[in-house]
Amino acid sequence: MPDQSISAKASDAVVNVLKADGFIRSHRQEVYARLEQAFTRATSSEGEGSVMFVAETLPLMAAIVHLGTTLDDYIRATHWAEERFPGGVPTSTLSALTFIYVVEQGEKDAREARDPQRRGLWKKMRESLDDLLRRG
Numbered sequence: 001m002p003d004q005s006i007s008a009k010a011s012d013a014v015v016n017v018l019k020a021d022g023f024i025r026s027h028r029q030e031v032y033a034r035l036e037q038a039f040t041r042a043t044s045s046e047g048e049g050s051v052m053f054v055a056e057t058l059p060l061m062a063a064i065v066h067l068g069t070t071l072d073d074y075i076r077a078t079h080w081a082e083e084r085f086p087g088g089v090p091t092s093t094l095s096a097l098t099f100i101y102v103v104e105q106g107e108k109d110a111r112e113a114r115d116p117q118r119r120g121l122w123k124k125m126r127e128s129l130d131d132l133l134r135r136g
Contacts (some may be wrong), residue, residue: 006133009084010100017077018094023068024102032106034060036118039125050128054099061095061102103129 015021024031035057042053069077078090085093103125110122 006097006100007104010097010104013077013080013094013097014101017073017080018065018069018098019073020064020068020098021101024064024098024105027064028105028109031060031064031102032109035102035106035125036121039121039128043124043128050132053125053128054132057099058092058095061098062091064098064102065091065094100129100133 014024038056039053042056043049045052065077066074077094081088081090081093081097103122107122107126110119113119
């Protein structure tokens with residue numbers, strides 16, 4: 001099987017394995033607001049804003065991983081993460097993949113919004129995420 005892009009793996013993890021996409025959609029306003037605040041704070045301070053943004057939002061993503069799924073799906077997801085990302089900590093891996101998924105969904109939703117400032121913020125957020133992923 002060819003290697004999936006990280007975006008496809010993130011979507012697969014959240015939608016098919018954790019089955020947390022419904023939870024994210026139903027709480028998206030709160031989740032998006034927290035990411036927007038964290039990104040604004042991180043990029044307005046000195047230093048590595050992208051890293052600060054991720055560091056501040058990963059605990060929220062871990063909460064989504066735990067609250068947005070059933071125990072059985074969570075257990076299956078940890079095994080899935082161990083198989084696909086050997087050597088990593090499954091919950092951290094799932095949180096990172098959830099982060100990628102949420103940023104992508106947030107950007108899609110923002111593109112449909114009539115607020116150009118919000119669209120611009122999410123575009124920058126996505127670019128920041130892409131930059132971090134390229135640095136690997």
